[in-house]
Amino acid sequence: VQLVESGGGLVQPGRSLRLSCVASGFIFDDYAMHWVRQAPGKGLEWVSSISWNSGSIDYADSVKGRFTISRDNAKNSLYLQMNSLRAEDTALYYCGKEGIRTTGTVYYYYMDVWGKGTTVTVSS
Amino acid sequence: DIQMTQSPSSLSASVGDRVSITCRASQSISSHLSWYQQKPGKAPKLLIYAASSLQSGVPSGFSGSGSGTDFTLTISSLQPEDFATYYCQQSYTTPWTFGQGTKVEIK
Numbered sequence: 001v002q003l004v005e006s007g008g009g010l011v012q013p014g015r016s017l018r019l020s021c022v023a024s025g026f027i028f029d030d031y032a033m034h035w036v037r038q039a040p041g042k043g044l045e046w047v048s049s050i051s052w053n054s055g056s057i058d059y060a061d062s063v064k065g066r067f068t069i070s071r072d073n074a075k076n077s078l079y080l081q082m083n084s085l086r087a088e089d090t091a092l093y094y095c096g097k098e099g100i101r102t103t104g105t106v107y108y109y110y111m112d113v114w115g116k117g118t119t120v121t122v123s124s
Numbered sequence: 125d126i127q128m129t130q131s132p133s134s135l136s137a138s139v140g141d142r143v144s145i146t147c148r149a150s151q152s153i154s155s156h157l158s159w160y161q162q163k164p165g166k167a168p169k170l171l172i173y174a175a176s177s178l179q180s181g182v183p184s185g186f187s188g189s190g191s192g193t194d195f196t197l198t199i200s201s202l203q204p205e206d207f208a209t210y211y212c213q214q215s216y217t218t219p220w221t222f223g224q225g226t227k228v229e230i231k
Contacts, residue, residue, distance in 0.1 A: 034220075036168075043211065043222055043223075043224050043225045044160075044162075044168065044211055044213070044222040044225075045222065046213075046219055046220040046221065046222065049218065049220070058218040058219065059219075060219045061125075061219070094167055094168070099170070099173065101173065101174060101177065106154075106155075108155070108156060108173055108174040108177075108215070109156070109215040110158040110170055110173040110174075110213075110215060111158070111160075111168075111170060111213075112170045112173075112179065114167040114168055114169070115167065116166075116167055117167060
């Protein structure tokens with residue numbers, strides 16, 4: 001089971017970048033997926049999530065209206081289109097597979113597989 | 125948004141010590157809480173989900189407890205490989221939110 005992110009780099013404020021995450025070792029279209037970021041020396045921040053069929057999508061307020069999450073199940077790939085980038089978007093971006101367990105009546109969600117991350121630096 | 129507050133922010137301990145980290149949610153999240161371990165330069169690793177369920181492959185020295193707003197991660201006997209930063213995270217509702225992290229250092 002593996003996730004490999006790519007697409008990071010140095011970009012000027014206001015510009016765009018598209019991150020990709022390729023999955024292997026599991027049935028990609030069975031699972032929701034997430035993006036989580038970590039600014040240098042800081043903690044973890046959840047960014048966005050997408051359900052298995054793209055029918056449910058959520059964003060953190062800090063990126064809403066600027067970032068777009070998407071997936072291509074035929075390519076086992078997850079994407080994050082980042083527009084109008086700001087200095088505060090500088091971070092290591094991880095993609096994560098959502099795990100799920102149920103007691104029968106309650107469903108518990110978590111991230112059980114993480115990629116190694118791709119670094120985004122927003123600077124002039 | 126649900127705020128997650130961990131304490132302490134850092135702690136120093138010795139190999140063999142019993143260590144506990146607490147996490148408090150700003151509102152009830154039932155048992156929708158996970159714990160992750162992160163070592164420098166590495167991705168986070170899932171330790172505990174549903175507040176107290178041990179992820180497959182995680183040593184039994186790790187345990188989680190709590191429900192509602194108060195949760196605890198306990199390491200029964202600290203091993204050299206356990207020195208890391210630990211994060212709690214709620215999945216009760218989006219946006220999912222993390223605690224600020226607890227760094228466990230060698231005394």
